[in-house]
Amino acid sequence: MHETERQSLRASYWRGLRDCSPFILIIIPFSTVFGVVARDAGLDLLQVVSMSVIVIAGSAQFTALSLLQEGAPVFVVLIASLAVNMRMAMYSAALVPYLGKAPLGMRMLMAYVMVDQTFAVSVRTFDSEPEMPLRQRIAYYFGSVTVVCLPWYLCTFLGALLGQAIPASLSADFAVPACFIALFAPMLRTLPHIVTAGVSVAAAIVFSSLPWNLGLIVAALLAMAAGAQTEFWQRRRIARMGTA
């Protein structure tokens, strides 16, 4: 590898790391709270950290934990938690156009660290810079992963260790929705994106009573179709104006 290429890869890695670094503010309270809650539920230190390393999916871990605590049957725990994670199948598909040509081993590793933050930040960058070479995209992706996954492991451990030292008055639970809002708010730049978000919220309310978190999947699919249809409609309108 040429020295210049190595430099540009290093630059992409640091850029991904920098672009994703604001989420440290969120990952730290989120994972610490998980550690605390899991210890409260009676798990030991090894169990808490193993869950974070094996699953790395905060909302699914919280879902599984609360259902296990309620004594729900094992298959219900699994179906509900996996339903929360089904959104990642859509992330996986959305990354194909940008990272699909990477070597298989690399893709296997990328799949393990695919989370909301790394997905959203990477796709926003790849989308705005279509000329970015594949190797730089890969470096960027792993840069963004570094500041999310390492703190996730570490702070779950610290949360489990510190236990109840975190005061409830800090409302650390609000860090979770705040994080997701921070992820999508900057995306609301075009009409189709705004329509998608609107349908997503409305459908989430309408279908909230569906079992096993299926409402989330239904809402996401409807919203995605609404966004795409709005874009098709805009394209048709531009085409008509072009010929008129």
Next chain:
Amino acid sequence: MIDNGTFWFVTIALGIGTYLIRFSFLGFLGGRQLPDWLLTHLRYVGVAVLPALVTPLILWPASMGGSFDPLRMTAALAALLAGWRFGVVWSIAAGMGCLWMLQYLLR
């Protein structure tokens, strides 16, 4: 108390299942060219999933026993506006800051 065997079974099964979901398209489709209609849908994945994920957390927060909390709602709108106008860091700062300020002033 969660049974040790049940815990490990659920954790490992959940880990494998989640990994397969993440690997699915990226792993099996690889470098294949996707059709335009599908790509157009995929462009909206993030903004289709995340608001639906947030909505119940804001409307029926578990920490409030599942009942609506106007302070959390206001903080969420502040985070949305700040994120839309100024970006990620401001969104998080505005959301958490607004909630803490309102709780301090009103409770």
